[in-house]
Amino acid sequence: MKFVVDQQVEDIEMPENLKLNTFLQEFHSNCPHPECSFGFYGFAFGQSPFPVPQLIQNTLIKNVEKGAYAPISGIPELRNAISKYNKYYFKMDVAPERIYVGPGTKELIFNLLEILHGTVILPTPAWLGYLPQIRFLKKNYHMLPTRANKKISPSDLRRLALRLQDRQKILILNNPNNPTGLLYDQLELEEIADVCREQNITVISDEIYALTTYDFSKFTSMGKIYPEGTFVTNGLSKSHAAGGYRLGYVIFPQHAADLKTQFKKILATEYTAVSTPIQHAAVAGFEISKEMDEYFVTTRNIHQIMGDYTYHALSAIDGVKATKPDATFYLLADFNAFATDLQKARISTSQKLSESLIVHPYHTAIVGGDSLVLERTDFSARIAYVDYDGASTYKNYLENKPQSNAEKLEFVKMNAPKVVAGIDMIADFFDKLKKDTLSNFDSKKSSMITSS
Numbered sequence: 001m002k003f004v005v006d007q008q009v010e011d012i013e014m015p016e017n018l019k020l021n022t023f024l025q026e027f028h029s030n031c032p033h034p035e036c037s038f039g040f041y042g043f044a045f046g047q048s049p050f051p052v053p054q055l056i057q058n059t060l061i062k063n064v065e066k067g068a069y070a071p072i073s074g075i076p077e078l079r080n081a082i083s084k085y086n087k088y089y090f091k092m093d094v095a096p097e098r099i100y101v102g103p104g105t106k107e108l109i110f111n112l113l114e115i116l117h118g119t120v121i122l123p124t125p126a127w128l129g130y131l132p133q134i135r136f137l138k139k140n141y142h143m144l145p146t147r148a149n150k151k152i153s154p155s156d157l158r159r160l161a162l163r164l165q166d167r168q169k170i171l172i173l174n175n176p177n178n179p180t181g182l183l184y185d186q187l188e189l190e191e192i193a194d195v196c197r198e199q200n201i202t203v204i205s206d207e208i209y210a211l212t213t214y215d216f217s218k219f220t221s222m223g224k225i226y227p228e229g230t231f232v233t234n235g236l237s238k239s240h241a242a243g244g245y246r247l248g249y250v251i252f253p254q255h256a257a258d259l260k261t262q263f264k265k266i267l268a269t270e271y272t273a274v275s276t277p278i279q280h281a282a283v284a285g286f287e288i289s290k291e292m293d294e295y296f297v298t299t300r301n302i303h304q305i306m307g308d309y310t311y312h313a314l315s316a317i318d319g320v321k322a323t324k325p326d327a328t329f330y331l332l333a334d335f336n337a338f339a340t341d342l343q344k345a346r347i348s349t350s351q352k353l354s355e356s357l358i359v360h361p362y363h364t365a366i367v368g369g370d371s372l373v374l375e376r377t378d379f380s381a382r383i384a385y386v387d388y389d390g391a392s393t394y395k396n397y398l399e400n401k402p403q404s405n406a407e408k409l410e411f412v413k414m415n416a417p418k419v420v421a422g423i424d425m426i427a428d429f430f431d432k433l434k435k436d437t438l439s440n441f442d443s444k445k446s447s448m449i450t451s452s
């Protein structure tokens with residue numbers, strides 16, 4: 001039987017994360033070298049390596065019998081816990097009625113884009129999740145390329161907004177940022193908020209990495225600076241290492257009562273409610289406790305140690321520029337200084353660069369520029385520094401906290417040998433590229449792997 005797929009789905013590109021998965025699997029099964037069985041140095045996947053906090057796991061087990069549907073916006077205990085969590089960590093007064101729980105922030109961002117009319121402004125580089133959603137919904141959108149500091153320039157934002165015809169515009173702000181790992185400080189947010197007020201721009205502030213901020217005292221939510229125009233999204237996926245639980249929340253702006261009914265309509269139509277046992281488990285994740293607090297501090301300290309190492313090791317490769325992460329588990333590495341050599345080696349796009357690094361003998365998975373909504377010929381890449389065993393690293397950290405730089409270096413070498421070896425492999429690749437001794441990268445064959 002031949003099935004006909006709806007044109008709307010035919011028209012959208014495969015989301016990059018799925019494309020990447022397919023590519024890595026294909027590469028794996030097609031690689032004839034014995035070394036390929038080892039897999040690859042994984043700098044591509046954006047997933048926290050740590051175990052789900054024990055407290056959340058235990059609470060989930062205790063609630064397995066809860067089989068009834070939950071209320072559309074979330075169980076009251078959870079909305080209350082999220083309200084207190086926002087007060088405690090983000091100094092925000094958010095009544096539980098302004099909070100909606102959904103199956104991950106990705107879905108909630110999609111829902112917001114469904115109900116909000118207007119042109120979307122997408123600063124680039126960007127997380128690879130937004131663009132397929134915007135395209136799927138056939139929304140008007142404009143990119144807002146960032147400048148050398150990789151942050152939104154308020155004057156560029158104003159200039160773009162003035163050109164747009166729509167009464168309402170929607171800015172997607174991702175703070176802390178994936179892929180750069182950078183954090184907007186309070187002043188930077190205030191400057192952006194001024195432009196948003198002036199130009200009637202609604203903000204979707206994706207703050208899923210908020211609690212990974214290394215110096216947490218520096219984090220400010222846009223919901224605090226621009227409460228009348230910001231939808232804040234956050235959840236369990238990154239700070240609580242529970243992406244698979246699929247639970248996120250959105251805080252509605254102040255005085256948005258009319259919109260709430262419309263939003264509930266969408267939630268009820270699309271998914272009824274998040275799984276009830278998961279909501280109960282999430283209460284434990286958002287309630288203030290010593291255990292969760294220690295988890296956030298420990299995991300962010302480890303991310304920082306890995307991030308500092310990755311930043312310094314990549315920056316030590318002659319020609320590589322990298323963002324120095326303030327949060328998350330990513331940084332953006334800029335390989336554009338090698339553009340001429342790459343072109344000479346017939347590596348003409350960022351996609352080809354990712355492909356040539358994944359094949360034997362390099363075995364290194366990165367997310368290339370075009371997956372980050374950059375030009376196809378921009379040789380920048382997102383490097384996720386999470387390829388290590390989170391459970392044992394967490395334990396080792398608590399047993400013996402590294403203090404000095406030398407101890408931190410030793411900690412990385414001991415606990416994350418694949419991060420160390422993978423960066424060495426990247427260094428080796430660019431070294432060979434410069435010396436013109438790159439092993440025979442067959443661009444034709446690789447692109448066949450991707451498209452199949």
Ligand SMILES: Cc1ncc(COP(=O)(O)O)c(C=O)c1O
Nearest residue numbers: 046104105106127178235237248
């Ligand atoms: C910036 C950003 N926003 C949202 C998400 C998705 O989060 P969730 O698991 O809550 O859907 C991710 C996951 O990679 C992300 O990096």
